[in-house]
Amino acid sequence: MNLSVNIGKLKLKNPVMTASGTFGYGEEYSEFVDLNRLGAVVVKGLSLTPREGNPPPRIIETPAGMLNAIGLQNIGIEVFIKDKLPFLRQFHTPVIANFFGDTVEEYSEAAKRLSDIEDIHGLEMNISCPNKHAGWIIFGTDPKVTFEVVSAVRRATHLPLIVKLSPNVTDIALMAKVAEDAGADAVSMINTITGMSIDIKTRRPRLANMTGGLSGPTIKPIAVRMVYEAYRAVKIPIIGMGGIMKAEDAIEFMLAGATAVAAGTANFVNPTVTIDIIHGIESFMKENSIVDVKELIGALRC
Amino acid sequence: MSRYFRAEIKENRPVDKSYNILGLKPLKPSREPEPGQFYMIGIGGEYDPLLKRPFSVFRKNSDGFQILYRIKGRGTLLMRDMKEGVVIDVLGPLGNSYPLPDKGQIPLIVAGGIGIASVFSLAEKLSGESYMFYGARNRDELLMLNELKGLAEELFISTDDGSSGRKGTIADVLNDFLTHPSPVTQAKACGYSIYACGPKPMLEAVSRIAIDKGLNGYVSLEENMACGVGACLGCVVKTREGYKRVCKEGPVFPIEEIVW
Structure with missing residues (x-):
């Protein structure tokens, strides 16, 4: 049985990854999960300099989901390299560094810095953050800006480049195509969907930041639909995520067109969920006489 | 394990x-x-x-x-x-746990409402050594009183409506205790160490008293939490060294560290 898949020139031993921001820097979950078993570890989003993040409350639960407004809190690239990467180096699992910036220049610089480091095997750029030089409009919601920032990062790195798409757009297929045209090796989707929740007693927003990103099983049908639409628009691999809680969900994403998948919010609910998903995919393949997991990719019958 | x-x-x-x-x-x-x-x-x-x-x-x-x-x-x-x-x-x-008092220090345990759940086992561990201050909204919400009487050297009670113990906040009771110490405690005390868990306004009031009187101590905090293991960064509180995670660096924090 073959579970391996390729994301550009990056070879994964199985299609199951962790979603950025839900698995810390790997260490936090290493007592529950043998990191060697994972397809890849995607670390919490990094910026050139540390970020403090938003004031609390930062998270609230919603029906079958949660809203978060962490505010991209992170230790910064340099501290990551010095303090966190050595731990991840001991495992035979690719490390994918998620990163972001406030400007195109910051994105390029961050990509360049991360590309110099041995044992970072791929980059995932988060384009769901605001652009300082364009009135803080989200990079990933304007096709022109998306093209500009992805092209700039492409020039700055030789590593496999994954662009994490924002779902807060009208035409996700267009955004996937823009990323591909700008040189991305893969797209990952979906990031969280912007949401809001109000406490009717106090009439205040339940998140200090007013709005936050919705994740969890509640968003899964939207994510599956978006993967399906993007799959028909691009040739590069898609990493599917958004509410994956179990192997059946992962398989659904693959049938819609995902080459690999990531578990996010599910890690909070079940710290061993990534391993459970790998086992579940294996059982499904056995039961359905599937010898290569790649047979599932885009195998939706219409 | x-x-x-x-x-x-x-x-x-x-x-x-x-x-x-x-x-x-x-x-x-x-x-x-x-x-x-x-x-x-x-x-x-x-x-x-x-x-x-x-x-x-x-x-x-x-x-x-x-x-x-x-x-x-x-x-x-x-x-x-x-x-x-x-x-x-x-x-x-x-998360972490309550550090035990230094030798000779008298532990002052302060609980507000359901905060009793967190400090109860500390009182058990310090069997008989601690002075306990326990406040609730009313008499019905004071829990485990019989057990607590046996666990603490002395138990002080307050309720918001005066239905049991002193009417008012437990922080006021603590403040009076520290402002007018009994000769017995004064003779014994080689300093105090405060342990508090309860609603935020209570913890803030207790912290001010502690800082005012130059006492050290700890507060146990809560925040909305998703993962519990330090990954999601959802449960942070503001400290003098920036945001810290309640689930990992806490839930117990030194009083002087918290920015209210």
Whole structure:
């Protein structure tokens, strides 16, 4: 049985990854999960300099989901390299560094810095953050800006480049195509969907930041639909995520067109969920006489 | 010993109309909790409620441990209906614990409302040494009073409505105690160490008193929490060194560290 898949020139031993921001820097979950078993570890989003993040409350639960407004809190690239990467180096699992910036220049610089480091095997750029030089409009919601920032990062790195798409757009297929045209090796989707929740007693927003990103099983049908639409628009691999809680969900994403998948919010609910998903995919393949997991990719019958 | 395990519900009984004790027996060997630590409790329902809920360890017992919880929101309402014999997912013990007082220091334990759940096992551990200050909204919400009387050198009570103990806040009672110490405590005391858990306004008031009087001490904090293991960065509180995670660097923080 073959579970391996390729994301550009990056070879994964199985299609199951962790979603950025839900698995810390790997260490936090290493007592529950043998990191060697994972397809890849995607670390919490990094910026050139540390970020403090938003004031609390930062998270609230919603029906079958949660809203978060962490505010991209992170230790910064340099501290990551010095303090966190050595731990991840001991495992035979690719490390994918998620990163972001406030400007195109910051994105390029961050990509360049991360590309110099041995044992970072791929980059995932988060384009769901605001652009300082364009009135803080989200990079990933304007096709022109998306093209500009992805092209700039492409020039700055030789590593496999994954662009994490924002779902807060009208035409996700267009955004996937823009990323591909700008040189991305893969797209990952979906990031969280912007949401809001109000406490009717106090009439205040339940998140200090007013709005936050919705994740969890509640968003899964939207994510599956978006993967399906993007799959028909691009040739590069898609990493599917958004509410994956179990192997059946992962398989659904693959049938819609995902080459690999990531578990996010599910890690909070079940710290061993990534391993459970790998086992579940294996059982499904056995039961359905599937010898290569790649047979599932885009195998939706219409 | 894994901190992620399944546990059988041995008891889930009311101690008052809006408070229950949940007794859990881990199905495989699990780590011993220390006073101040907490567990993430899975309350079932496939995806709704989605997240586990954090609860302080109330007491260890021969089966495993107990949680004392207030039935307040949707999650705890569902918890109230969980039946004996049911097996649930548990993560823990998590976070740090209350550091013990230095030799000669008198521990002053301050609890507000359901905050008693977190400091109860500390009082047990310090058997008889501590002075306990316990405030609640009214007499009905003062829990475990008989047990507490046996655990503390002295027990001070306050209620918001004056239905038991002194009318007013427990921080005021603590302040009076420290401002006018009895000759007995004065003779004994080689300084005090404060341990407080309760609603934020109470913790802030206790912290001001401690700082005012130059005492050291600790507060146990809570925040909305998703993962419990330091990954999601959801449960941060503001400290002098920036945001810190309640689940990892806490829930117990030195008083002087917190920015209110």
